[in-house]
């Protein structure tokens with residue numbers, strides 16, 4: 486029975502465990518746990534794995550592909566009031582309209598052209614997402630994100646010129662480096678721009694991220710279990 490695999494993950498228990506680790510990390514950093522929002526990352530997982538999280542009262546979720554979210558979330562949203570969906574994967578210009586219609590928060594704004602398009606289409610459809618600016622803190626050539634030295638200009642463009650609702654900054658540290666130096670760099674860039682939100686930390690390091698000031702941690706596998714390999718679509 487293939488379906489058995491789904492039952493072997495206790496999503497509600499995992500959520501509770503992640504919540505309490507966040508609480509412990511916040512306490513040890515003298516922060517209030519209310520400052521930290523858990524973005525439960527549901528990419529690749531089907532509705533039967535996600536519904537228990539909604540049923541347990543969780544409301545903030547993350548997906549990394551626009552099309553996948555468009556297919557899954559309209560039906561899932563009916564299972565709970567006040568669901569907030571974050572886009573945490575790269576956004577192509579031709580998907581901006583669909584992204585604005587599907588997501589409440591876009592965490593991956595990383596270039597002027599994309600920012601301008603979000604501003605224009607928000608106006609057109611009358612729905613304004615909140616945004617994070619993704620920073621490529623490790624300056625990795627293959628990775629999305631604005632370079633640290635170009636971030637101030639992009640923040641100014643988004644916030645002051647385009648009037649976007651910029652919550653803060655987001656980063657995905659290089660896999661083979663100490664994440665804490667990336668978390669502290671992101672916090673420093675946010676502080677000098679007067680931004681209060683920091684989306685950083687995943688299953689392997691979210692407690693460290695909370696100690697370094699994360700206001701949003703993006704946690705997938707620690708809640709929903711190992712992800713099945715996605716089909717290569719793009």
Ligand SMILES: *Cc1c(COP(=O)(O)O)cnc(C)c1O
Pocket residue numbers: 526528549573574657686687688689703704705706707
């Ligand atoms: C998949 C993903 C996560 C969650 O990763 P886990 O290691 O499963 O917690 C967080 N952030 C981004 C951008 C992701 O794509």
